[in-house]
Amino acid sequence: MSNNNATSVPEAYPMNGGDGTYSYTKNSSYQRAAANVAKTLIDEAIAEKLDIEDFSSASSNAFRIADLGCSVGPNTFACVQNIMEAVKQKYGSQMPDFHVFFNDHAANDFNTLFASLPPERHYSAAGVPGSFHGRLFPEASLHFAHSSYATHWLSKLPEEVTNKNSPAWNKGKIYYTTSPDQVFNAFAAQFRTDMAIFLEARAKELAAGGMMVLIMQTIPDGIHHSRIPTGIMFDFLGSILMEIAKEGLISEEEVDSFNIPVYTTTPNEMAELVERNGSFSIVKMESTSPWLKVGHIVNNTPQKLARELRAGMEGVFKTHFGSDIVNQVFDRLNDKSGQLINQLESSHRQGTQLFLALKRK
Numbered sequence: 001m002s003n004n005n006a007t008s009v010p011e012a013y014p015m016n017g018g019d020g021t022y023s024y025t026k027n028s029s030y031q032r033a034a035a036n037v038a039k040t041l042i043d044e045a046i047a048e049k050l051d052i053e054d055f056s057s058a059s060s061n062a063f064r065i066a067d068l069g070c071s072v073g074p075n076t077f078a079c080v081q082n083i084m085e086a087v088k089q090k091y092g093s094q095m096p097d098f099h100v101f102f103n104d105h106a107a108n109d110f111n112t113l114f115a116s117l118p119p120e121r122h123y124s125a126a127g128v129p130g131s132f133h134g135r136l137f138p139e140a141s142l143h144f145a146h147s148s149y150a151t152h153w154l155s156k157l158p159e160e161v162t163n164k165n166s167p168a169w170n171k172g173k174i175y176y177t178t179s180p181d182q183v184f185n186a187f188a189a190q191f192r193t194d195m196a197i198f199l200e201a202r203a204k205e206l207a208a209g210g211m212m213v214l215i216m217q218t219i220p221d222g223i224h225h226s227r228i229p230t231g232i233m234f235d236f237l238g239s240i241l242m243e244i245a246k247e248g249l250i251s252e253e254e255v256d257s258f259n260i261p262v263y264t265t266t267p268n269e270m271a272e273l274v275e276r277n278g279s280f281s282i283v284k285m286e287s288t289s290p291w292l293k294v295g296h297i298v299n300n301t302p303q304k305l306a307r308e309l310r311a312g313m314e315g316v317f318k319t320h321f322g323s324d325i326v327n328q329v330f331d332r333l334n335d336k337s338g339q340l341i342n343q344l345e346s347s348h349r350q351g352t353q354l355f356l357a358l359k360r361k
């Protein structure tokens with residue numbers, strides 16, 4: 001098995017570990033709600049399309065599930081439980097044992113993940129460190145791959161964006177929301193390269209008839225990036241950084257050279273990438289609206305939203321600016337979080353999550 005990351009350490013910005021105030025464990029209710037929105041769709045996809053006959057040739061009698069970009073929990077445990085229940089519902093007593101692989105970057109806090117594994121679980125658990133932008137598992141060894149809110153992370157920043165002499169140099173901004181087309185195009189090209197590698201690796205790892213569910217942020221056709229929650233939140237963080245730069249605590253060039261390595265795809269783009277890969281058929285593709293359904297913005301305090309953003313984004317900021325500036329950024333975010341909520345309340349939130357169920361041909 002080849003691993004194209006074997007000789008280099010991939011860029012990794014795991015969510016905050018442990019179980020402290022700013023930990024992902026305590027601040028991931030948005031991702032949890034997003035996964036809940038997808039639960040019924042997963043149940044349906046498994047009930048309608050998973051075909052146990054296709055698994056009879058697998059060499060072991062275990063049903064193998066992988067959660068890619070699992071972070072520290074507890075969301076991953078709920079997702080895995082949902083998948084297992086749907087599979088059991090379909091096959092009843094014929095089911096073999098379950099083996100669950102929790103994957104994330106090696107820098108992820110696997111200790112917290114392992115320490116909080118549900119004691120009553122009915123599966124064998126294993127951690128699989130490494131980037132999903134490359135091979136992680138032996139050929140045809142998986143029956144179900146799942147990834148929620150992880151594949152929008154790019155494997156690295158596009159090179160043009162980090163080159164001061166390139167037209168894609170993102171002056172005064174940390175995201176592509178309102179940047180020149182060259183910046184957006186560089187992010188889009190990086191995503192397409194990454195997703196092609198991701199699909200190629202999963203095509204090798206999934207047994208024929210196996211399924212993969214991807215839950216990812218998306219942008220509906222015709223909506224500008226500055227109108228969706230991700231664009232608004234990242235621009236807000238960018239304006240805080242520029243404010244800190246104006247006060248002389250960091251240089252503007254430090255802000256110019258910093259970009260958040262995240263990309264929001266469209267349903268059409270994903271469908272095209274899957275088709276180009278050729279190994280999967282699309283079983284179900286649906287845009288959902290977790291921000292609307294769960295009242296995430298309305299029911300949570302502004303400070304809670306600020307903590308959730310910090311739990312997810314602190315790592316990428318810390319690598320570039322160091323701990324002192326990170327505290328500045330997120331303390332200011334906390335103080336201004338009411339303002340951010342107001343902006344989010346008038347954002348476009350319909351259809352900003354993509355549910356994609358694929359079947360290995």
Ligand SMILES: C[S@@+](CC[C@H](N)C(=O)[O-])C[C@H]1O[C@@H](n2cnc3c(N)ncnc32)[C@H](O)[C@@H]1O
Binds near residue numbers: 014103
């Ligand atoms: C927002 S968290 C989502 C965690 C969990 N799936 C959930 O829904 O709560 C995204 C996770 O994806 C992981 N991730 C990002 N890029 C990755 C990659 N190339 N390989 C493996 N994990 C990756 C991050 O380290 C992080 O833990």
